[in-house]
Amino acid sequence: MSYKAKMIVDKDFIISPIDERLYGSFIEHLGRAVYGGIYEPGHPEADEQGFRKDVLSLIQALRVPIIRYPGGNFVSGYDWKDGIGPKDQRPSRLELAWRTIEPNQFGLNEFVDWSRAAGTDVMWAINLGTHGVEEARNVVEYANHPSGSYWSDLRVSHGYKNPHAIKTWCLGNEMDGPWQIGHKTAAEYGRIATESAKVMKWVDPTIELVACGSSNREMITYPEWESTVLDHTYEHVEFLSLHSYYGNHQNDTATFLGRSLEMEDFIRSVTATCDYIKAKKRSKKTMYLSFDEWNVWFHSNEADKKIEPWQIAPPQLEDIYTMEDALVVGCLLIALLKHSDRVKMACLAQLVNVIAPIMTENGGQAWAQTIYYPYMHASVYGRGNALVPIVQSPKYDTKDITDIPYLESIAVYNEESGEVTIFAVNRDLTNPLPLEVDLRSFGACKVLEHIVLENENLKAVNTASGPNRVKPHTLGNAKSDGSTISANLSKASWNVIRLSLQ
Incomplete structure (x- = not known):
């Protein structure tokens, strides 16, 4: 084969309509994600509730549809009642998951207010580590019941007359992990998740629930965990979760760029396990997937080992992302889109300061990391139908x-706007890659823009003093000839080719 790539895209070859929640994210009470991240009273950019407006502006540009909160490992030891009511009456607690002090100055109601300001929905995770069925029921009543009961009237007394109407709920977090507070076997978790699901839906039948899958596919219990958990929960939940992080520990960029193939293998095997239980139960219901933790994470591992315990919001998991990390995130986003028939939700973990596309200084500025850009492009331009990429x-x-x-690569067709968007990564570290895209079923197309993220230095990063070292440009060379698009993709580049149909 000559050294070029070809792709055929047909508007009738649809993988799936893309659920916008595929572009979700995650905020945990961990490090500076909340305190010093999204919430910093006294900051020059803080509003009257202490929400940083500079951070909100960066998040609004991402069009994040849903955010998972408040954890993460944190949630397995968290009492949600500590974070409601008058702030001067809220207790400080030892937070055992990350060995910090949690002051509880930001909780459920503040997060709902903040989410509305950010233009996003809430995915609330309940504690199934130290808590159980009773607390699962109570938090749904507090958040979603209109009034006339103890917990709903308590919310009203806290200044929230209308229910929060939180639609999506996670049944705990990574309960297969020995590191988890209240770690359980698959059977133990399956039972408590089922009983919690039942009472939560008795309080509010409109909610959707996510059961915990494996923390990663290297777990010794994987995929038997999925099978056992679904044996219990299949008819009570809508989603099963997947978590996976990727790193370049060996400084082998070529391998690192191929890790998205492992993500696809993981999705396929979990899907197969879900379908096995569907067949076993003779069910008509299809189980969907929530890939509610995914990202690159490895840069901060050594620094995190040196943190003194029992501080309030120390800098934890503050990975500073490189150009090559952005390429991997782009590949991972494409992998999710290629499986959007089953992966309906996903959460880039996390959103601010903690393995995040957005960084801040306490009292100072906020800026976009390298991985911000592919995430933003996918969220903004990746709405519509994902199309089968014949590559x-x-x-x-x-x-x-x-x-x-x-x-x-993958293509997304937005019929409403009359646009097709091609997302493409050239993994070649030394050579540009000629690309030809056949859009025969669409007729004539016009190139609106060809966005490129590239940098000669794959280890280049954005910092407070140099926030624009790695930033996309619109000088890509894609051109159209009727229904054929041609481009020369720069070496080691992320590309967004936006087309309008004539």
Whole structure:
């Protein structure tokens, strides 16, 4: 094969309409995600509730549809009642998951207010570590019941007459993990998740629930965990969760860029397990997936080991992301889109300061990290139908992964706007990649813009003093010839080719 890539896109070959919640994110009471991140009273950019407006502006540009909160490992030891009511009456607690002090100055109601300011919905995680069925029921009543009961009237007394109407709820977090407070076997978790699901839906039948899948596919209990948990929960939940993080620990960029193939394998195997239980139960219901923790995470591992315990909001998990990390995040986003028939929700973990696309200084500025840009492009331009990508591409092998295509790509068709968007990563670290896209079923197309994220230095980062070192430009060379698009994709680049249909 000559050194070029070809792609055929047909508007009738639809993977799935994309659920906008695929572009969700995650805020945990961890490090400076909340205190010093989204919430910093006294900051020059803080509003009357202490929400940082500079951070809100960066988040609003991402069009984040849903945010998972308040954890994470944190939630398995969290009492949601500590974070409601008058702030001067809220207790400070030892937070055992991350060994900090939690002052509880930001809780459920503040997060709902903040989410509305950010233009996003809430995905609330309940504590199934130290708590159980009773607290699961009570928090739904507090949040979603109109009035006339103890917990709903308590919310009203806190100044929230209307219910919060939180639609999406996670049944705990990573309960398969020995590191988790209240760690459970699959059978133990399956039972408590089922009983919690029942009472939560008796309080509010409109909610959707996410059961915990494996914390990662290296867990010794995977995928038996999924099978056992779904045996219990299948008819009571709508989603099963997946978590996975990716790192370049060996400084092997070629392999690192191929890790999205492992994400796809993970999705396929969990899907197969879900369908096995569907068949076993003779169910008509299809189980969907919530990939509610995913990202690159490895830069801060050593620094985190040196943090003194029992501080309030110390800098934890503050990965500073490189150009190559942005390429991997782009590949991971494409992987999610390729499986959008089953992955209906996903959460980039996390959103601010903690393994995040947005960084802040306490009392200072906020800026976008390298990974902010592919995430923003996918969220803003990746709405509509994901189309089956018929791709021919040269490939390469590494010692860990074989048959990695140099071209990672997918197309999204937004019928409402009359636009097709092609997301493409060139994994080749030394050569540009000629690309030809056949859009035969669409007729004539016009290139609106060709956005490129690239940098000669793959280790380049954005910092407070240099926030624009890695930033996309619109000088891409894509051009149209009727229904054929051609482009020369720069080496090691993320590309967004936006087309309007004539």
